[in-house]
Amino acid sequence: MKSRREFLKEAAASAVLLGAAEDLALAAASQAGKSKVVVARDASLHGAGTQPDEQRVLNLLDKAMAAYTGHDKPAAAWKSVIPPKVLAGGVIGLKVNGLGGRGISTHAVLILAVAERLQQVGVKPGNILVWDRGARDLAACGMTVNTDSSRMRCFGNDVAGYEDEPSSWGAAHVKLAKILTRECAMVINMPILKDHGMAGVTFAMKNMYGVVERPSDLHANRCNPGVADLNCIPVVRDKVRFTIGDAISSVYDGGPGFHPERLWYPNALVVGSDRVALDYTAWQMLDRQRAAVKMPSLEAVGHAPNYIATAADAAHRLGTCDPSRIHLVEA
């Protein structure tokens, strides 16, 4: 059994390797120094039913990955964002979000589509770990707990636990999930786009609240600088480098819980590596929808997600929220 210190040392080392390798892909995905964010849409994603169509979601994922990487073939696209060292045997965590309950959680059909493509580029099923806070959150996503490594694994922090010693950055002093620190070589962030009564918007960066034992400790001042500080903790910053955001459905007000009267269907995936640019894009999407239903903007109701600018500032440098530095691709 490795000591906690050994685990964290290894985690930091692998995170550095991961960062160096992925930077190549990130460089390819950026254009003239801009952060690339892809918003891929399919207006017919739900077909005739209330649930998204499985094949259309897979097709939409392929379209998003192609637009992001420039590779039309899914295998080439995925290989360009997963470092060879991870492909060769590292565990890839899919950090989903089931906090809002069954009506507004990362869709299982999307999770399974990502898992399918990962397996097609050689990732062993047992090296894919779908993960959130606990079994209830995973069930809300439509997933079932499985710890058998002969199949794709799926379990929460309630099974794996948290580190005994807190990690710190700025105002964040948190006990991190062992799934992040010990299990995963890389995490693909899979949040769902939602309004958030405190933070304003919950998407890429806010989804990391699910990797700490007491997220409520980071809620002060509308989660600012809590969200930014948490994402600056090295193991979070370095392992969580790619986001496939679920905007298949969303709540534009009253979130983060499920409010069917405020439900909306962007029928979109939002993909990128710059978590700040992703959250800025998500904010704009929410505000456009609010305007469409004649609601005031998040800023007008005092819910502007100020943590986004904090995450971009000189102290945090997690990415950019300057629209002139975001290469937004609508696919």
Added chain:
Amino acid sequence: MVAMACMIAAVVAGAGCKKKAANPFPATNAVAGWEKAGDTRTFAAKDLWQYIDGEAEQYIKAGVVSTSTADYKFQGKIEATVDVYTMGGAAGARQILETGQTGDAKSLSLGDAGIAYAQSVSFRKGPYLVRVVAYDAAPGTQEALIALAHGVEAKL
């Protein structure tokens, strides 16, 4: 989280006393077609974030004391959740109900005041604020939710 099988402890702060409220969750088939699916979970105010994360703040500001929740299923098809927020007093329940209201809400004669949308019903009764939410839209959903809400209201 304090998990309780069938009772919620209601602290009526305004009266400065504690009293046990009856279990507000209808048993299976107590309301025609509705099956209670699983245990009731109860969260003290300080732990409410574990259930509703960023929404907890508005309830805490309005004086929530505890929250209980249970899942239901209607005729094996429509899945729904019933949340019962026990506030410190009627003013808190009114504040939450009115804050969340939009123009397309249909008024209901339920408790002290109630509203319905296609997939959700909310009402207040004294210090209680109740939300009944369905996860899918299907024909007859609103009527079924209203029936379940009446079942809850009768037990408060």
